[in-house]
Amino acid sequence: MTTPEFTTALLHADRQFGVEHGGIHKPIHTSTQYGFDRVEDLIGVFQGTLKGAYSYSRQGTPTTAALESKLAAMDEGVGAITFATGMAAITAVFLTLLKAGDHVVSSQFVFGNTNSLLGTLGDLGVTSDKVDVTNVANVEAALRPETRLVFVETLANPATQIADLEAIGRLCRDKGVLFVVDNTILSPWLFKPKAVGASLVIHSLTKSIAGHGQALGGVVVDTGLFDWQGYPNIAESYRKGDSRQWGLTQIRKKGLRDMGATLSAQHAHAISVGAETLALRMDRSSATALELARLLESHPAVGRVFYAGLESHPQHRTAQRLFRSGSWLLSFELRDSSDCLPFLNRLSLPIKSTGLGDTRTLIIPVAPTIFWEAGAEVRASMGIADGLVRVAVGLEDPADLLGDFRQALGG
Known part of the structure; x- marks a missing residue:
């Protein structure tokens, strides 16, 4: 074979x-402990001469x-x-x-x-x-x-x-x-x-x-x-x-x-x-993320979109050369930053939550949450604007997810 x-x-x-x-x-x-028929084998585990055996589960x-x-x-x-x-x-x-x-x-x-x-x-x-x-x-x-x-x-x-x-x-x-x-x-x-x-x-x-x-x-x-x-x-x-x-x-x-x-x-x-389903999940979520990124980039209410699969991304050529796709991670900024929180509350499918890489799409305003403790100076050095929104795209049907974003953006 x-x-x-x-x-x-x-x-x-x-x-x-x-x-x-x-x-x-x-x-x-x-089991947290492992026993041996011969004390010599127990000694061998501790001294590294007996391979493939376990002594205490803290080490594996x-x-x-x-x-x-x-x-x-x-x-x-x-x-x-x-x-x-x-x-x-x-x-x-x-x-x-x-x-x-x-x-x-x-x-x-x-x-x-x-x-x-x-x-x-x-x-x-x-x-x-x-x-x-x-x-x-x-x-x-x-x-x-x-x-x-x-x-x-x-x-x-x-x-x-x-x-x-x-x-x-x-x-x-x-x-x-x-x-x-x-x-x-x-x-x-x-x-x-x-x-x-x-x-x-x-x-x-x-x-x-x-x-x-x-x-x-x-x-x-x-x-x-x-x-x-x-x-x-x-x-x-x-x-x-x-x-x-x-x-x-x-x-x-x-x-x-x-x-x-x-x-x-x-x-x-x-x-x-x-x-076991890694490749299937990554291909599906990456394809949906690219569709969503293109929708956001073309919408007049959106100022900037950050997604490696877009030609507008500064390192897009690197991503094309090295990566199979741009992954499920994207972020964007609305033109009117004051609408950020109302926009997020108008969404129904993405879960307003911390974390990444779920089967469900997760969304969060970055500056006031996960990067709040870092401070404004560090956020600025990382390219994190006050109105930046992060999306971890999940496995929802693309039509449902994109439709939800369209209605939240106002058409």
Whole structure:
């Protein structure tokens, strides 16, 4: 049989290595402790000489391991580690791979909570520079001898800026710097960051991959492209065996064992099942989002629309070259900002809610809610106007959703 395509491989991943009792899905393993017939095997688990066994569920279970195998395959990586949330995954990368005195170059367009985390890192002695990553020259200018990693999002939330991904990947490779890419919005179906030289890929599994608004989760995938032998912050105790696994080993030991940001077996199972329809959901919601973006762009009541699939988007050519589509994320501004809240209240189908990547369309005014704490100066640097509205397009029939927007806009 030839190598299966993306969705086929996902659908049959659970059965690849056998499933208990002939089940179609891997079961949910709820045990927190694991026993052994021989004490030598128990010792082997702790010392890392016995592979494929479990000691305590804080570091993983058979259920999370099955999901990690799927996620690593989706991103063509050498391994993956799941976490309780996407923010836990990002935090684990920063806190396990960085030390006081290190420096980070980050996109200035990152998710609000990631921006807050960078501030916390500063309190711990890890400095950062936030730059406009749509141009690699800004990243290169910010690099220092103590720069350990560059962090970007493939598609920024909420104003959809796209990083200069290919050029940043080449720069990081040439400088020996970790290139960490948050690909939450696009997912591995629309784009694989390994193609641009990413060292580590992060997803909030809660969004695109799980897709149903019912399970929190995060993941770090190692693409296998980074040479950990030259990274100074890997502890000596983890510098053994396959060097491609050194980074993941340290992240798992410190991020799960020491920090306890463990994904539950129940949520791992829900995410795994949700992932099976990833390509179908992303294609459907992306197609609807493009229709909606075109409607909004052509309407006289709308001032600006931010969607990577539109030719008017500043990085549209990059999106066309690298991504399958523009995804389900778009944002826009009304010409009359005073009508923003009344307009939102006239909509009936989109749910006025925080969050992203549900089967239902979600909508929110950005400045007074999710980016309120960031302050006006940070919002301005991220291209977030006071009247910006974010839409996470779901799976409704396109005619129903577009009709609702038409009536709310006044025809």
